[in-house]
Amino acid sequence: QVQLVESGGGLVQTGGSLGLSCAASRRTFSNYAMGWFRQAPGTEREFVSAISWNGNIIYYADSVKGRFTISRDTANNTVYLQMNSLKPEDTAVYYCGARAGSVTPHTRLWDYWGKGTLVTVST
Numbered sequence: 001q002v003q004l005v006e007s008g009g010g011l012v013q014t015g016g017s018l019g020l021s022c023a024a025s026r027r028t029f030s031n032y033a034m035g036w037f038r039q040a041p042g043t044e045r046e047f048v049s050a051i052s053w054n055g056n057i058i059y060y061a062d063s064v065k066g067r068f069t070i071s072r073d074t075a076n077n078t079v080y081l082q083m084n085s086l087k088p089e090d091t092a093v094y095y096c097g098a099r100a101g102s103v104t105p106h107t108r109l110w111d112y113w114g115k116g117t118l119v120t121v122s123t
Contacts (some may be wrong), residue, residue: 002026002112004096004113009117010095016121020081022096023113033103034072034079035110038092038119045095045107052103059105064090093118112115 003025019085020036035050049070050059060071069082079096094117097110104110 002029002032002098004098004112005006006094006114006115007116009094009119010123011056011120014088015040016083016088017082017084018119020083020096020119021093022079022081024077024079024098026077028075029098031100032076033099033101034070035097035099036068036070036079036081036091037095037097037107037110038090040092047105047107048094048101050097050103050105051079057103059103061065061105086122087117088121091119091121105107110116 005023008020031053033052036048037045038048039045051070051072063123067085072079094098096114097111099110
């Protein structure tokens with residue numbers, strides 16, 4: 001079982017930046033692919049970004065490419081999402097996910113989820 005706790009959400013103006021963190025409980029964090037997903041009201045959870053267990057493979061959704069950066073710190077069991085040039089359409093609850101296998105952008109293939117952190121981008 002992997003427990004994930006997100007932090008770093010909040011309110012930011014259009015064009016601003018926020019950094020999200022996800023702390024994982026399990027010591028075998030290094031064996032898991034990690035990802036970020038988001039869900040706006042009335043929509044399904046969607047893929048944002050993911051990173052393989054060793055950091056060699058990274059995926060981004062087209063909507064965030066060039067603005068968001070994912071990274072992981074294995075020593076601290078933490079994955080990060082740096083979000084720059086934020087837009088109102090980035091407003092959503094952001095979830096951290098973990099997967100005991102290869103990294104994938106397919107949301108339904110992920111095994112573990114955090115409770116989410118709200119990001120609100122104002123106009």
